[in-house]
Amino acid sequence: MLGRVLADRLQRTRPATRVLFMSAELPGYLAERGLRLAEDVSTRDAAARYLAPLGRDEPTAAFYRVAVADA
Structure with a gap:
């Protein structure tokens, strides 16, 4: 529910x-x-x-997520 409220406000x-x-x-x-x-x-x-094959080592956290949606 928090995500929906935040998305609507944004x-x-x-x-x-x-x-x-x-x-x-x-x-x-x-x-x-x-x-x-x-x-x-x-x-x-x-x-x-995506970054490792480019030789980039960026700090990341396992608890953040990236989502992709399609129609």
């Missing part, structure tokens, strides 16, 4: 590019908007996949 004040969600709430929130959760990974896993 959308009223400025275009949202980053919002916070509880992981369990995200699929339902997206479905209400005709979207589907395509991927949900930790920032650590995303860094290993």
Whole structure:
């Protein structure tokens, strides 16, 4: 619920590019908007996949997540 409240507030004040969600709430929130959760990974896993091959070693935390949605 907190994620939805925050997202709605951000959308009223400025275009949202980053919002916070509880992981369990995200699929339902997206479905209400005709979207589907395509991927949900930790920032650590995303860094290993996308930054490590470029030789970049960025500090990350396993508890932050990156989500991708599609229609």
